[in-house]
Amino acid sequence: MQLLLIHSDYIEYEVKKSTPVAEKIEESFKQGRLEEALTAFMAVESFDEADPQQVVERAVAEIEKVAVQVKAESVMVYPYAHLSSDLSSPKVAVSVLKSIEKELSGKYNVMRAPFGWYKAFSISCKGHPLSELSRTIRPEESATCGEAVVVEEKKDEVVSEALKAESTAKSYWRILTPDGELHEAEGFDFTGYDNLKKFVDYEITKNRNIDKAPPHVELMRRLEIADYEPGSDSGNMRFYPKGRLMKSLIENFVLDESAKIGAMEVETPLMYDMNHPTLKKYLDRFPARQYSIESDKRHMFLRFAACFGQFLMNHDMTISYRHLPLKMIELTRYSFRKEQRGELVGLRRLRAFTMPDMHTLCPDMEGSVSQFGEQYSMCIDTLNKIGIDVSDFEVAIRFTRDFYEGNKDFITDLARKVDKPVLVEMWDTRFFYFVLKFEFNFVDATAKASALSTVQIDVENAERYDINYTDSNGEMQHPVVLHCCPSGAIERCIYALLEKAAMDTEAGKVPNFPVWLSPTQVRVIPIAERHMGFANEVADALQCRVDIDDREETVGKKIRDAGREWVPYVAVIGDSEVESGNVNVTIRAESEPKKPKKVEMTAEELNERVLSEIGDMPYRSLPLAKLLSMRPKFL
């Protein structure tokens, strides 16, 4: 059943003409009017025929719930077929409508508009936030026929209670400086903190005047990293070999870093039962929209993080206080969030994305706060090594007033660690499952902010999922849970690197990737065919991702192409190199536009230099042909 509830000053109707399915009615029924009424427009659907009684009960419950909220004493039951494209038989519909009328009539002043008639009506909607609501009601266990798996959007289920709650949440915005002072965000002197200013504007005033597409969209395609996939849903990207390589390197890096602090890597399912009682409640506390899937008789949703899987695993584990803090991580490929259409842009915001999701079980609040501090530092370090410096992101710290009162010094320390002012958002009451969180927000070339790393202290889910550990007295306790995404979404890291490079270009610098992430680390350019032998020797002497531009092109063309690909080291080989045994290397990181930095060195020196720049960072071999002449173009 589709329900549309409108709280109205009045509703009135008058029948005009009967349709073939019209119910027979008396003269007095042909027009009606109710003042101060909750009008329930409804369409009974084919699904409802499976269990009409249950649909009646649930519809009545929904109507009553809203009637109580808006303090309505009158209810207009109004059949409205246009709410659905899959209607029930008229017979069932009339009986459902009559039952609803009957159920409500004891408690409310109820009127029902006749079924199956064209009616003129006028309604005056009150327009307050609760005055217009829609609901979808389906009998439990309703099976759809046709295909085995049908992906469908259910409007009512994608708006979680947390999303609704947020619209009413009262936020207090402050700027916290490293000296521990809380300043009003309005009127703060942002001199020297341009990006913080942009971030604060983005968060608070929501003032955005941008007329251009973010530059990374063109770059991600030109550099053959990622692209839109028209054959999928929006926000589901394809990644070409270079993009997959970069993702893979960052993924491995984050996993390595979390292994170093003792996180256990696990893998959990991508889809879950919508009607699982624990999950249902969690869905309502998480501010995100889901993809949903009909699979046989079950209604599934795609995960938007690894929380479910890990919490369900934690629930079944036997855990002692000796095991705490206990860390688990999953690199989710993918997490799915059905973001609104207009929010999707390039790699900044996706509907399917790769996110490292780590959870830490801590014995108590004190333990969780200390872990929070450690993970805060770890996140700074992680982004830094990926190539996103403290100066590239802005910190937001969000907490409840209670938490702040008890932990002022700790919060100040967070600002001190980054040694710059940070944005603070404080709530009087806790709307979400956490009492404290931070995010590192990247501010891009179009002054838009998006979150990378985040850690949250969760005080709800251990209980909800019934996760327990045994304390030193042998008593069962619920741990405090930390959520941590050390790097942010991997795609978003690439977005940040591309945007950062675009800003460098804008500032008159040569754009770069960190060497460990560059798909090609060294390009060897032989001038003529006779230099291929030595070119191969040089390439063989290098223990990194090296390729050879053996195409029949001029040197100028090959240099230009290497530059457009942001290759960090370009070694040109001609007669004099063959003779000297050295190579002539253009070092991109030390070059300026139109002023390439060229150094003559041996292949061994070049190799050492590249290896030292890769350092401890992950390495994978080149996923493309070594010879450029053997490479297809992806676009």
Next chain:
RNA sequence: GCCGUCGUGGCUUAGUGGUAUAGCGGCUGAUUCGUAAUCAGCAGGCCGGGGGUUCAAGUCCCCCCGACGGCUCCA
């Protein structure tokens, strides 16, 4: 999801009612070349999809899809 703009060969793009432009890329040939585009030729398009108006539609109208911008929203 709502409002607006846009959608032409693999890519970028000209074309506002009358036989569909060009560059890049690809292929063929010539060139074997010293640091940001060597020259010539060839192939490749039912102009996002569907419907309508018209003698005639890439061009005008309607619906849908997608991208971008805004609103909204955001881990």
